[in-house]
Amino acid sequence: MSNRLNATPNDLRAFWMPFTANRQFKQNPRMFVSAKDMHFKTAEGREVLDGTAGLWCVNAGHCRPLITEAIQKQAAELDYAPAFQMGHPKAFELANRLVDITPEGMDHVFYTNSGSESVDTALKIAIAYHRAKGDGSRFRLIGRERGYHGVNFGGISVGGIVSNRKMFGTLLTGVDHMPHTHLPQENSFTRGEPEHGANLADELERICALHDPSTIAAVIVEPVAGSTGVLIPPKGYLQRLRNICDKHGILLIFDEVITGYGRLGAPFAAQYFGVTPDIITSAKGLTNGVIPMGAVFVKNEIHDAFMNGPEHMIEFFHGYTYSGNPIASAAAIATLDTYRDEGLFERVGDIASYWEDAIHSLADAPNVIDTRNLGLIGAIELAPIEGQPTKRAFSAFVRAYEKGVLIRTTGDIIALSPPLIVEKAHIDQIVETIREVLGEVG
Ligand SMILES: Cc1ncc(COP(=O)(O)O)c(C=O)c1O
16 A cells, blocks of 8 residues: 555545646646536635636536436436436437437437547448448548547547647548648638638548548538637538538538537537538537537438348447436436527527627737637637747636636637626626736736
8 A cells, every 4th residue: 555645635636637737737726616607616715707618518507407406306216227228218308309409301319428429429320321331441531630529539530639649649540631721811800700711621522532432431520610729610611511522422420519509509500500411429518518428410311221130130339338328318308498498599699799799809909819709609819929839828718717717728729618698798707807818928
């Protein structure tokens, strides 16, 4: 036992925190102990306004009564049921509720526990679908530079964020990447969808010519790239990708882990942009972030392609111990009820222009080199401090937290995504605080 850490209840060493500057955090911890609606409360008793819906997930705000009650009730009634070869009613009820809000013709859902698992599930479905149809030569997966698709091996292989990939060896083979769509020269300070860059979708044609389209199973993109620092798709870009995929028989996957469940004012970005992919991945807002759960939606012909062979045989060899977990299902149903009863998706449309004005009002703040927005998403890009990339934004994050506003930073970009219940006064507070801290961090 001599080499064990001397653990006391307040010892922070044992927990290796994810995507965190562990040493910095543990010197000066930022701890939340409770939350309600738009606010967290810190261990010191300070209120912090949530400018990021947690991690883009608490779309209905914190500790909402319907969701809390549903979880409590379900935990006391049926805590767990095996997910394989057995069922429970709530998972089926939720599936029906979900396919009511998906684009037409996507009437089937496969449950996971996270966005990363949704992505890997979607990639596996895509490859297996082609094989089920007798087209096993389609195995390649095409992602995009700066894409974020979670942290599992499939997701980091098709993803394009260098620091998430470079430590992990060869990743999946048979993967290629399209260029990202960030064109600062042409599109800086654009309100909503940028004018320039739809032609970047044609890079997919180049990749098709290189590998031959008959080897490509699927293309995966975030309709709005979030984790890389909010890249809004250029006007017409997604439709162009759709057309090229159709032309070559390639499946199009939208990773809607952050855009799903109302972030743009429609249930999914697919409906917002009027472009229907073949597969949608989701998680986060599905349960309001309260219980881990993800969902992958597929077009009917994809699902149906698997439904053959002897009826006693498993059709798709994939799934998780917690797929469709009863408590997660109950939380998701109550979340959908909350979104519907409070008209939260529609609310985004009502407040989006106020949000847009607020984000772009920061265009003249110190060191701001771009502002961008869509729905209830906003980004403020800062010039990096020479030789110290990410430091300016990280300092802004720490200072904003100290002043009572939670923002998120990635690289030197501040990314904002408040709960959909955000009020104008909250938006004012977020923007005023950011302006103040940008004046201070130099
Ligand atoms: C587009 C996208 N895909 C996948 C993920 C991964 O989700 P999770 O962290 O739940 O695994 C995220 C998380 O931010 C995301 O933004």
